[in-house]
Amino acid sequence: MKHNIGDVARTLGITPSALHYFEREGIISPTKEESGHRTYTDFEVFRLMSYMKYRAMGVSVKEVSKQFSLTGDTLPEISQRLARKREEAAKKEENYRMMQEGIKWFEDSIERIPQHMDEFDVCYSPEVTLLDTRPDGLIPQDADVCKTFQSWLEDMPLTRISIALDQDGVAFMAQAKPGLVTAEDACGQRMIHLLPSISLHTILYMGDDIVDNPHQAFAGVLTHLQKHHFTQNAMAFGHVLVVDCSMGKRRIYLEVWVPFNAFE
Structure with a gap:
């Protein structure tokens, strides 16, 4: 099934200019119709959803593009990258825990003032x-x-x-x-x-x-x-x-x- 750029952009929450950028980066390969318009198959939508998954993990656009290419990363390389992202997420979790602790201290202190x-x-x-x-x-x-x-x-x-x-x-x-x-x-x-x-x-x-x-x-x-x-x-x-x-x-x-x- 083919989809036009507007429907894909609206459904995935991605701007048309971003879709053009992903095409230049090799993440997707839409079909160029005789009219000049681009259409996207379900497989291209699948690739975009996979891209969004990796971006949600903190993987960069360049890294996703390399992984998606036909000479892309091996499974061990992908696993190692995700391990690094997991460690980064754990650090962020600790930072947010400390932030919550600090905010709670100030909140309680202000309530103690009277x-x-x-x-x-x-x-x-x-x-x-x-x-x-x-x-x-x-x-x-x-x-x-x-x-x-x-x-x-x-x-x-x-x-x-x-x-x-x-x-x-x-x-x-x-x-x-x-x-x-x-x-x-x-x-x-x-x-x-x-x-x-x-x-x-x-x-x-x-x-x-x-x-x-x-x-x-x-x-x-x-x-x-x-x-x-x-x-x-x-x-x-x-x-x-x-x-x-x-x-x-x-x-x-x-x-x-x-x-x-x-x-x-």
């Missing part, structure tokens, strides 16, 4: 690893640190924009990831691994001055600790949760943890 806003409670801080880009601010000049910085950006939303406050009172912007991050590169010394610690915890908001004055995020918590005769005993940190612009100005919400010695 409950914890400006309220203090004592809890264990989460285990995190900070990427310290000092003294360059948010644009690291060291090539190795910059490479890791970019890699962490690609891992968002699992990576979080964060702030930190060391025991000397120096605050800085950083990136953070949950848990222990292993690194065997030159910027390993820039990674600060923080174990869970008894901490004073709260959620607050700041304005546009967060980058220039990150220490202000910890001021209220430190004052509360001092009021109860406790002191910070490890690096404090916080994560940016969300920026709310709905009230005519920016409110940058942060969740912070300040470790302290609970037995003083």
Whole structure:
């Protein structure tokens, strides 16, 4: 049975220009009628459906064309290619799992804002690893640190924009990831691994001055600790949760943890 280009294009969701391209690439060989129009047999439609199957697996047009040619790939070559595509799909699946995990964290954090806003409670801080880009601010000049910085950006939303406050009172912007991050590169010394610690915890908001004055995020918590005769005993940190612009100005919400010695 023969089909015209319009019917094939409409049914398979392929543009006529794409069908011409597939013809040039040798994927299909439609019949050229005396009128100049092309017609497609059921076998050509079958080949197009097979092409779509391989494209859905991530196989390139060139690879499909080579496989479909009369001097095409052997069965072992096809199997090896599909094994590579399966591995790529597994990696994408893991990436989507991590994305889902990161999105869920932010979703839950935003829902916690009303409950914890400006309220203090004592809890264990989460285990995190900070990427310290000092003294360059948010644009690291060291090539190795910059490479890791970019890699962490690609891992968002699992990576979080964060702030930190060391025991000397120096605050800085950083990136953070949950848990222990292993690194065997030159910027390993820039990674600060923080174990869970008894901490004073709260959620607050700041304005546009967060980058220039990150220490202000910890001021209220430190004052509360001092009021109860406790002191910070490890690096404090916080994560940016969300920026709310709905009230005519920016409110940058942060969740912070300040470790302290609970037995003083």
